[in-house]
């Protein structure tokens with residue numbers, strides 16, 4: 496009897512502890528319906544692949560982007576907040592201008608901007624009311640009208656509509672076909688959220704073709720938009736692309752300075768007196784170089800500029816201030 500007493504005491508203590516734990520420490524799991532989302536970070540635990548891609552994308556950086564900060568006076572110009580820290584697109588509605596968000600601006604164009612529906616569910620490709628985020632199928636996610644509230648400000652969607660890519664049929668390719676390809680080209684693996692644009696040299700190389708030949712003694716250079724499903728380059732305010740040439744250096748001597756030949760750009764408001772020279776899809780621009788020095792061996796190069804102006808417009812230095820897209824050598 497005396498031997499049993501401590502064992503009984505232990506049992507009672509254990510039961511009491513269990514009861515306390517059951518009552519206070521372990522609430523029943525919340526039903527899936529109760530899950531509400533107010534930050535992209537909440538998506539990370541279950542959707543690590545799109546999260547990791549988005550995190551390094553310019554969408555995720557649209558609030559911290561130093562170029563935007565500089566031009567907006569750290570968002571003292573509050574008009575700039577609308578698209579750089581927006582509320583959910585499907586809440587304001589397609590065809591409407593997006594509205595600025597008050598909270599978590601640092602997350603930029605975030606998961607909620609593109610996926611959150613007004614009823615708290617998540618727009619996706621499947622119907623699954625029992626999943627924690629309750630995805631529902633919304634086809635408009637992959638339509639150009641979905642990108643338009645933010646991306647048509649400088650005409651990208653209108654430019655796309657004028658290309659053969661916009662014709663329904665075998666050649667049809669919309670924004671996500673080029674900018675959100677399937678991971679490993681496998682539709683079952685979903686779409687890459689890195690959203691490559693002008694910062695990606697590989698995408699830029701796919702956009703344009705650079706050719707040169709001699710005709711009646713003159714150097715003739717051609718650039719064709721073969722891969723951008725809109726104008727090249729497409730953004731009017733921040734982007735430009737420049738063509739340069741120079742005689743090839745003699746062996747043993749350093750390279751000569753690049754000579755500017757042509758600029759592809761839609762001039763912004765205060766660049767008066769300039770024409771829009773963006774190159775529409777499928778079109779070629781042809782430029783003759785009438786300079787005696789171009790008769791010898793030369794090199795020709797196409798550069799892309801993420802910020803349009805040269806620090807010294809008289810002596811532009813593309814190798815320092817721009818991205819090389821294509822370079823060719825032409826024999827005499």
Ligand code: HEC
Nearest residue numbers: 562563566567572574575577578644645646648729730733
């Ligand atoms: C209607 C939506 C919208 C508004 C309003 C807006 N932007 Fe943007 N901004 C965009 C989009 C979309 C891009 C990326 C598109 C592109 O590069 O073609 C962009 C890109 C930029 C870039 C280039 C960033 C880079 O990666 O180099 C800068 C700089 C910029 N915006 C500044 C501003 C400033 C300053 C304002 C306010 C005067 C502003 N934006 C207002 C939609 C908007």
Ligand code: HEC
Nearest residue numbers: 532537538541606610617618619620621623626627628630
């Ligand atoms: C606790 C885990 C969890 C969280 C948190 C979560 N989800 Fe989900 N999500 C799921 C599951 C499970 C599915 C269903 C997958 C399936 O059925 O193939 C799903 C499906 C989806 C789909 C549809 C997938 C498709 O193929 O179309 C999208 C889009 C989605 N989630 C986005 C989000 C976003 C955005 C967030 C954050 C706001 C989020 N989810 C938060 C677990 C979660």
Ligand code: HEC
Nearest residue numbers: 535538542545546549554604605606609620636637685686
């Ligand atoms: C700029 C808009 C945009 C942003 C930002 C965005 N998505 Fe998506 N997301 C899409 C589009 C478009 C699809 C493709 C839908 C389709 O194929 O029908 C998609 C698809 C998905 C899917 C379905 C499976 C897959 O991988 O394709 C999931 C899950 C998803 N997104 C989660 C997220 C999460 C999590 C975030 C934030 C880290 C996020 N998305 C940010 C536009 C966006």
Ligand code: HEC
Nearest residue numbers: 553557560578579581604642645670674690691692693694
């Ligand atoms: C709610 C507004 C919004 C929506 C919707 C949106 N974007 Fe963007 N996007 C932006 C902003 C703002 C930037 C500029 C971010 C920066 O660089 O500061 C941007 C940048 C980009 C870039 C440029 C990346 C780079 O290298 O500079 C691409 C490409 C892009 N978006 C594609 C898309 C596509 C495709 C869709 C539709 C599926 C889409 N976006 C939907 C606001 C949006």
Ligand code: HEC
Nearest residue numbers: 642652655669670673692693702722723724727728729730
């Ligand atoms: C056939 C493929 C293709 C299609 C379709 C396409 N793009 Fe592009 N996009 C490109 C290429 C290549 C570039 C790089 C060259 C350039 O800037 O034009 C680019 C550049 C961009 C940029 C510039 C990013 C920057 O850094 O300034 C944005 C924004 C963009 N595309 C958005 C869109 C939107 C929105 C759509 C749909 C209306 C779309 N694209 C359709 C191939 C495509």
